[in-house]
Amino acid sequence: MHMIDLAYVGRGPHEELVTYIADQEDFYAEEGVHVALRDGCTWDAERLRHGAVIGLGRTLLSRLRDDIPWVALNVNTYRPLFWFLARPGLTSLADLHGRRLAVHPPHTGPGCFTRIVLRQAGLDPDRDVQTIVRWPGDYGMDLRGLQDGSIDAAVIGDTMAPAAVAGEHGWRVLAFVGDHFQIPTVGVAVDPTYTKPDDPAVQAVVRAHRRALQVIHNDPDTTVRHLHTFLGRHTTEEVRAHYEAFIAPAFTTDGQVDLAIGINAITAISAELGVPATFTAAEFYRTATTTPQASPPEYVQ
Structure with missing residues (x-):
């Protein structure tokens, strides 16, 4: 063998x-x-x-x-199975302008994909969005940040079903990365x-x-x-x-x-x-x- x-x-x-x-x-x-x-x-x-x-x-x-x-x-x-998950009040990627977004490091695959999608939405990921860079994991800390308001949105992977999580907390799935890139x-x-x-x-x-x-x-x-x-x-x-x-x-x-x-x-x-x-x-x-x-x-x- x-x-x-x-x-x-x-x-x-x-x-x-x-x-x-x-x-x-x-x-x-x-x-x-x-x-x-x-x-x-x-x-x-x-x-x-x-x-x-x-x-x-x-x-x-x-x-x-x-x-x-x-x-x-x-x-x-x-x-790429990643999603933009956001607190109430945000309805599109353009609404991330000036907001706090938890993202993967830019040198990683999902981090690079995210930057491409943000640019497609007319946003400069280095100037128009307040990025909080964190290493990908189970995204539990991102959910905590969305709950306590310390972040406005997060790019999460599929260690959870995003639609179900959004429905549970009253949040919104702004975009599926795979639809944009x-x-x-x-x-x-x-x-x-x-x-x-x-x-x-x-x-x-x-x-x-x-x-x-x-x-x-x-x-x-x-x-x-x-x-x-x-x-x-x-x-x-x-x-x-x-x-x-x-x-x-x-x-x-x-x-x-x-x-x-x-x-x-x-x-x-x-x-x-x-x-x-x-x-x-x-x-x-x-x-x-x-x-x-x-x-x-x-x-x-």
């Missing part, structure tokens, strides 16, 4: 759901690979590049800034310097993840059951509503990339970072093929 380290660099179903389904449904074992799942949220790029990585947004930023030759082999979604994100990426894209372990992970994507689209009950593991604060009905609104329509069916979206994303990210793009979308996103498993895996008793 092959072995590989697979690191996640963010928390929540957008990052972890496909991997979780692949593990819980025994797809990894059936594809002949033992996956050691690693928490790489605080790892630097040098440590991450020695194994496979789930986060494609982070690896794209790293390739642009650090010139590490990451390649993406599987794409889970084009729509698309980028091939979360999947499987490797640095060929250390891990070859055609390595049997890597290919087995890609096949397992593509099987998990099929579960997401073809087996809603199983997906909602697994999704509830991440959204334990919510009822089954709220989890299913979140699945139907954001997971089922946002995730790919086959892990393939739309290069046109990739081209636009690389252009936007490089402009936001102020660095040139020295590679093409086709060079970064290599999702076209996977190597079939040659024979059934041998299990060591």
Whole structure:
């Protein structure tokens, strides 16, 4: 059986759901690979590049800034699962002018995406908004800040169902980031310097993840059951509503990339970072093929 380290660099179903389904449904074992799942949220790029990585947004930023030759082999979604959640009185992104907004650091994927969306709304993220930068987590402190009024809005990830939380507290979901900015994100990426894209372990992970994507689209009950593991604060009905609104329509069916979206994303990210793009979308996103498993895996008793 092959072995590989697979690191996640963010928390929540957008990052972890496909991997979780692949593990819980025994797809990894059936594809002949033992996956050691690693928490790489605080790892630097040098440590991450020695194994496979789930986060494609982070690896794209790293390739642009650090010139590490990451390649993406599987794409889970084009729509970053982050939302602008706001206190009463704000009805649009434009209303964030002069307001206190909790955001991810600008050097992170979601932080960069947020800045792009703010600019699209006519806001300078450095001048027009009072940004409170914090490291992404479960966003519990953001909810506390919204409750006590110390912040007016927050960009949150999907460690919670935003519509349900907004309804519970009388807040408003100003925008879904995925409606305003698309980028091939979360999947499987490797640095060929250390891990070859055609390595049997890597290919087995890609096949397992593509099987998990099929579960997401073809087996809603199983997906909602697994999704509830991440959204334990919510009822089954709220989890299913979140699945139907954001997971089922946002995730790919086959892990393939739309290069046109990739081209636009690389252009936007490089402009936001102020660095040139020295590679093409086709060079970064290599999702076209996977190597079939040659024979059934041998299990060591």
